[in-house]
Amino acid sequence: MKFNTLMSSVSLAAAACVAHAGAIEVDNAWVRATVKGQQATGAFMTLTAKEGARLVGASSPVAGVSQLHQMTMDAGVMKMGEVKGGLDLPAGKAVALKSGGYHLMLLDLKSTLLKGSSVPLTLMFKDAQGGESKVELMVPVAAVAPTGVAHDRSAPMDHSMHGNMPTSKAP
Secondary structure (H helix, E strand, C coil), X not given: CEECCCCCCCCCCCCCCEEEECCEEEEEEEEECCCCCCCEEXXXXXXXXXXXXXXXXXXXXXXXXXXXXXXXXXXXEEEEEECCCCEEECECCEEEECCCCEXXXXXXXXXXXXXXXXXXXXXXXXXXXXXXXXXXXXXXXXXXXXXXXXXXXXXXXXXXXXXXCCCECCC
């Protein structure tokens, strides 16, 4: 299913959908389900900018804080931390936000995110001229990446540094 619009916000009803907002395409968005008491989770998707842009922020009413993070390996140790300043989206190149790499963190969760539900998520972008735009999504919650969604199977996602979030591994 594909949505085309000239508006700066789009509703995404299923992970297999593609949303277009201006010059940004959001594909295969999903949020990892949580368990009771868990305070953080990840949001994943593929972003493609027609003319180049920068992902500069995200927000969701289900989280007190939303941040762009990157997971890296340093001397055999997996580390994760916030990416300050945003993420470049080169013109026409798909950039994956996935387990084991760049991803969005939803922190200070206000409730449990149940598999099969969906959550609102707003992405903020800047283009090369400094113009700002937003994409508003309704993102499905799943326990693992939906079928057909690429993810890094070699790197488990460890959010133990973010409070009560247990280590979870991609299948």
